[in-house]
Structure formats: structure tokens, C-alpha cells
Amino acid sequence: MLRNHFTLVGNFDNMLRETKISPSTYLIKQLPEATAFVDKKLRVVYASDKWVNDFEFTGGEVIGKTLQQLFGTVSKEWKQVLDNCLMGEAKEVGIERYYDSDKNEKWFEWTNIPWYDDKENVIGIIIQTSDITQRVLNEIKLEKLEILLEDKSEIAKIGSWEYDAVRDSLYWCDMTKAIHGVPLGYVPSLETGIEFYKEGYNRNTIAMAVDNAMTKGAAWSEKLQLTTAKGKEIWVMAAGKPIFKKNKFLGLIGTFQDITEEVEAQIKKEEKDRIVRSIFNSSYQFTGILDPDGTFLEINETALKFADLKAEDVINKKFWDAYWWPVPDLVKAGLKQVVKAASEGEFMRSEIVVFDKNKESVPVDFSLKPIYDQHGKVVSLLAEGRMIKEMVVAREKLKQSEKKFRALYELSPVSYVLNDLETGEILDFNSAFAEKTGYTKEDIAQIKYKDIIPDTHKKVHKDIMQQLKKISVVGPIEKEYLKKDGTTYTVLVNKSILVSKKGRKLVWTSAQDISEAKRKELQILEERKLLKTLIDNLPLNVFIKDRDSKKVLVNKSEIQFCGVSNENEIIGKDDFDFFDKETAQSSREEDLRVMDSFEPMIGKETINIKKDGTLTTFLTSKIPLKGIDGEVSGLVGISLDISDLKQKEEELRGLINVTSLQNKKLINFAHIVSHNLRSHTANFSMLLEFLIDEKDEQEKKKIVDMLITASDNLLETLDNLNEVVAININTNLEKKPVRLNEKIAAVEENLMAFLKNHNATIINEVPDDTFINVVPIYADSILMNFITNAVKYRDPERDPVIKLSAKSQNGHTVLSIADNGVGIDLKKNGDKLFGMYKTFHDNSDARGIGLYITKNQIESMNGKIITCSEVGKGTTFNIYFNEKN
């Protein structure tokens, strides 16, 4: 409206200048009728002095002012009339009330005529007014009298009364009597009438009003309380005025109206306003009322406190200039827009951020709501702000979690599907579901939940659904899903019912594809079985021990070894439960070493002794085990029973010893043979050479004799060698248990003459029950040899005494033959003692063959000879006969 005004400023000024020089100005000024010419913008162009005087515009210039400026307000009706007039509607007459500067009521009759220029264009309005105040007042009085007469007052509950001062009588009409609650026959007086008013303020007021009217001629109209004859308290509007005639007080005339309902309604309204006000002020939300131009009319305390402001900081200021806008310049334009939109009837709402008193940003749900009057015009704007800090935070969180959920939902390897409980319609599924089943999002509309259930599982599905309806949540349940391509896979499903906002029952199903897991599980089971079979069938003892060396796993071999029938008898027990204390202790020490150092023990030869004393040799490895936490959790042990191997090794070692001994013997024998034969052949060779060259017959004969001797020697040597060979070849000659004393007796018998010749004595201490396991003829030979040797190498100083004794020792029967002979320097000649052709005594009988053969015989029977000797004292031969074969 204002904008339009500014655009027309130029035209108006032109027009104004024109009119000022017009001679009609003067004419119009003098018109007897009150007349004003206003232009289209309702600006006074001309005005008669009468018009100016009637409306008391004498104080200032009238010309150029608008009607609104002059009258303060132009009523809606008048405006309508003026607008019609400008449209060319002629002669509109209206009556308007006007209060003059003394607040006197004045009534004018208005005539509005369009003002045409010479081209018949409406350029304004000619307003004529005539003062009809007297006429109107008279008419009102007339009407009032009419009311009184016709008693129309009932409708408005207006009663009347008159006081005749001359007669001092008070007249109440029936309505007045009814209001006072008195019967129609009641006769009031001025005094009794006043007494109906409530004591105090009410009664005093009315008494003073009556007094004033009588003495000063003043009329009254008061809202007062009185108590009716029936004791009811009511509100009345009591009005009255004095009547004078030629300065003589004749009486009073007045009206009396029951306004209890109106007053009470007013009180109620005020009460309501107060409540509204307090709500307005104490509401949690910020509330303000703006005029349509965005000026603050009201603001509540919540908003003021929030920004630490006083009402006057805000009221009458523009909405967009308020303190709390964080970036005023930026926001201002937007806010102006918002206010404009609201003032044009739009409901504005948005989330904005405002500053609190500490300049902290607070999110606010802001709205601006237009408020209309009864004519549908926007008269004010209701600005409201609700702090939504918590809401914003919560929403942010929600958004985050929704985002997370969405990501999880889409990225989850678990299939999710949402379907309608009743219809089975699928509403949504995630990508995992799509991937697994082969359905795409485009398929959603076409498929129902039952389509992913294979026929074989329909029954199961039905059961699940029934359960679900009953308890809302089911799972996990293993079932089959049917893919788009018709194949199936195994899933683990969880279902839960949820109800949508619209009350639709939906089913969330999560389905985890466990076909792979199942396959793996089977595979693991298979592998475990395989491993178990493998471990059980290993020819090794396998066990796993925990940190305390308690066994947690054992294989069949270990179970068997421990002598129990099943693993439960071993699990949880340790080595102390099965093995000899020493074995268990050293095993525990090994365990600790392995676990503490984290160094495996590989292939250690250990000897295990069971509680029953059984000895087993193991090749044991112990490998530390690491738990999930990286700490040692125990160890795995592998033991290979090498007792047999060990036995074989022993045997082999024995065999190697025998073999190498044999070999040594063989080499020795080869040397003996070669040496002895060579020495003979060398002699032959030499003698033959001599023989060839020898001329002397005598000498020749001597050489031939020598050749014969050499030949004899050779033969003898060959015999001896044969004997030795025989002994060594015939190692398999059957051994028999022979009573030793029997043999000794036989030899003694044979050597009786020889022994006697040398005064030799044999002391036999061999127990009679001593048996030796021997080749019988060797036994003869052995005894013969040692006994004859003892005599042969006797000490010339004393008679030979030969003592025989026997004892059992480690599987051998040991025969001791002790003599008191010359003895042998074992240090010097020990190695020659049993050598072939080794002699070391100056004894012509010594051939160096006897002991050699004896030794061979004993060794061929797995025996041995140990010699003790001291020169000059005697020699003891300990002959070991092996008791076994």
C-alpha cells in the first residue's frame, strides 16, 4: 500500500501545483455547505471553511493531507464507500459518529459524489457533510422513550425508572422490579433503591452519582453490584440523568440493565487471558507476536530469558534485528522474506540456529504462523521457536546409526529379507540376499516369500511361521532356500515380527548361508577323522599334554602302552599315574624345559620304566604348543618305541664285535699262515740253492737232511693250522651241558703219570653240581692244555699245585685254574700269551700252539679267558663258559 503511494508521488505533486493556482480554491473555501474535494488517493485538494471548522481542522493545513491523517482512522465501511465512489458510483449518503476535541459526540451526514474532470474521468471525490448531531440526539431520545413506552427493554433486560422530585416518588418498571427480584407490587423509594447496592464502593458510588445529578446536573452510568431481594448478587449497568426545567430540578430518569452474564463472561475472559498469558510466558517454547510488518508486539519470558534480554529490547523492534540471529546480515534478508510470506498468509516453518545468551548456537524449530481477524485478514504473526538441541543430536545419532545400519544391511554377508506376514509379499532384501538367491531388486514385486522355500521345506516353513506368530521371534533354525535358478542352499534363519506404523505386520528374516560352513564342517570332521585315524594308526605314541603335563589327547598306541582300554582312563592324568617315579619325574622335567624354553626336544632317546618295571626305550620328541594367547599351552609328544631296535642294535653291535674279532682272527691267522709257511719255504729255497751249488757230497747230504727236517716242520705247521681252522670252521658243533667235575676227573686220569712225574697236586674245589655248556671234546682239550701248561711252567723251586674252582657270574660259568708256577710278565708278554708259535719261556717243549688252540676253542663257544699272573708266584686263568647257546 505504501509502495504504491511512493510511486504516485510525482503525479500528485503536479496535480497539487495545478490546483493551487486554480481560482476555484477560493470559491470552494466559501461554500456554505461543509465540502471537501479529495483526490483518488483521498488527499484533500479543496475544502470549504465550514468543513474545516466542523471537524476542527483549524489548527493546521488541511490541503494535501489524507483523510486518514485528518481523522486518524478511516473506517472500513467508509473506505468501501469512497472506493465505490472512485469507481463512479454516485451519491452515497452515510451517517457517521465523530468525537470532537472535547470528546463531545457529534453526528454527521456524509454525501460522497465522484469528482469528474472535463473529460468525465473520476479524479476524486466530493465530500459534503452536514452536522446532524442535534437531530440524532433527539432521535435517540425519542427512541429511548419509545423503548420505555413499548417496554421493548425485556429483550435486552433493560429496565427503566423515573424519580419525581416534586412528589418524591420513585417509579420502577416491571423489568427493573424483576432485576431487583421484587414483586411487581413493590413500591421502591430512593433510599430503599440505593440499599439494594452492595455496601461499600457500590452503594457509595450510586449515592454520590445521584447527589451529583441533583446538585450539579451530571448524568451517570456505572457498572455496579447489587444484591437482589432474593439474595442473588448481580452486576448492573445503572445509568441516570437529572431533568431540569428552567434550572429547576424536576427529577431523575434512568435505565437499569442486568449485565451479570456479560460481566461474568468478561471476568471469565480475563481469567482466561491471564491463563493464556501465563502459558504464553511460561511456555517452554519461545513465542512472540509480530505485526504483519515484522515488528515485535509481544514476546514471552522464555525467549527473553534465553537471550538474557528485556522486553523493551525486543518489543517494537523488527523481528530480523533481534539479538539471537547468528549472522544478522546474512539472515536478515531471509527473515524478511519469511515474514513477508507469513503476512501474506503462508505458514512458515524451518529449522534454524540461534544464539543463546552465551553466544552458543542452539538449533530451533522455528515457525511463523499468520493470525487472521474475523475478516480473514492477517493481523499479526505468531512466531514460535522450539529448542531442538536434543532432538537434533538424537536425530544426528539416528541418522548415523541408520547409515550404519544401512551399510551393515547392504554389506552384510548375511541375507536380510523383509516380507509381509500375511501375504508373504517381499518388501525389501539386501544385496547378500540378491547375491545368494540370484534374485534382483527388480524381482521384488514378482516374488513372495514362499517362492524361496523349496517344496521339501514347505512343511517346516509352515511350522516356523506358526511358531513365529505365537512368539514373534524364532531362530536360529536351519532350513533350505530355493534360488532363482532352482537350486537350494542351506541357511540358518532368524525371524522376528515387527509392526509398521500403519499396523502392517512384517517379518524380518536374516538368513546366513551355512552351506559353505556346513561343507567345511563336514570337511573338518572328515579331516579330523582322517587325522584321528592317522594318529591312531601311527606306530608311534602320540600325546598332548597341558601346561601341568596332564594328558589331554592320546592315540591308540599310547593307550595300549599305558595298559588301559580307553583314552578316558588317561585324559587328565599325568606320567606319575602310569610310570615309575623316576621316569615320570624326568619326563616332567623335560616337559618343563620344552615349555619354558619354547625349544622343541627332537628325537631324544629316553628310557621309560612302567610301574610294573617294564623297560621301554623310546625315541621321544616334544614340541611346545602355543595357545591362542601366544602363551605356551602345553606340548605335543611323539614317542617311537625303539626297544626292539635297541635290542637289534645291541645284537648288531655284538655281531659287529664278533665279526671284527673274527676278521682280526682271520687276518692274524692269515699272517700266521703266511709267516709260518714263508719261513719254511724260505728255508726250502735257501737249502735248494745251496744244494745246487754244493760239490761236496758230505755237505750235500747234510743239506738234504736239513731239507727233510724243513719238510717235517712244514707238515707239522700245516697240521697245527688245520686244527685251528677246524675249530674256527666248526663253530656250530653242538654244545651240551657237561658236568665239569666229570671232565676234570677224566683229564686227571689221563694225565696221572705226567702229574706224578712232576709231583703235581690238583686241588679241585669245583662244586659237584657245576655244569658247563660246552662242546665236550673242547672241554677235554681246554682242561688238558691248562693243566699241562701249569705243570710245564712250574717253578723249579717248588712242586706244582693246581687249584680248580668254579662260580656262576652273569650268565657264565667261570672256571678258575690257579697254579703256583713261574708266572708270566703280562706287561711284557701278555699279547703273546695266546698267540700262535709264541713262546716266552726257555722251555724246549714250548711250541706256542696249545694256548692258541685253547683260546680258539673257548671263543668258538662264546667264552673268554682272563689271565692274572705274577712272575715267581703263579698264574690264574679264569675261563668263562657261556651258559647260553
Next chain:
Amino acid sequence: MRKINSIFVIDDDPITVFGFKKLLASLDLCDDIKTYGNGKLALDAIKDILNTTEDLPEVIFLDINMPIMDGWQFLEEFIALPIAQKVRVNVITSSIDRVDYEKSEMFKSKTHHLIEYNNKPIRKREIEEITKVA
């Protein structure tokens, strides 16, 4: 060529001793040839000589396998005797055992005497070679 003052033949085999004597005689290298049946007898003789002004043997023929004291036992004691002059000791053996050869080499390295290892039979031309003053 100077004749050898004294030769010892130490051997328990009468045929071998006969052979040596015959060979040495035929070569006429020495007028004083003494024979001993084992090491001990020879050693005793040498010890006796050391106490007199008699000539020590300049060449010794030594057998290994002998009773009482064999060739090696003799050598061990012989090299320990205080004999300043260098004696040639011809070890004569029918043994072809390498151990015996190494043993003689061992003795050779331990003494200033000349130890020579020889295998039987000894031919006439060989004996001439080894019957020299060391």
C-alpha cells in the same frame, strides 16, 4: 776291502742259521760269526763284550719271531745300550706284514744304528750288500 770284525746271527731256526753261516763263509767277509737262538742270549753276549775289550759285532742278522726274547724286544734293549759305534742290524724275517716293516722303521728313527728290514729268503748277492760295516 776290510773284513768285518764280528757278525752276530740271532735266529731260533737252525736251518736259517746254517744258511747264514754258509753264505757268509762263502763270501769270506768275516772270520768271527757268532749265532744266538734268541734275543736274550745275544743281548747277554753283547753286554758281556761291553765289559771287555773284545770287538762288538759290526753287523747283526736279527730274526723277529723267537722264544724268550723276540727281535723287537732285543732291539728295544740293544738301542738302549751305551754303544758309540754304529752297528748295522739287518732284520731278517719271513713276515710280509706291513706292521713289522713299520716297527723296524720306528726303531730306525730312534737310534744311530743302521736298521735294515729284509725279507727271507736272503740270496747270496743280497747278503753281500747288507753285510757291510755301517
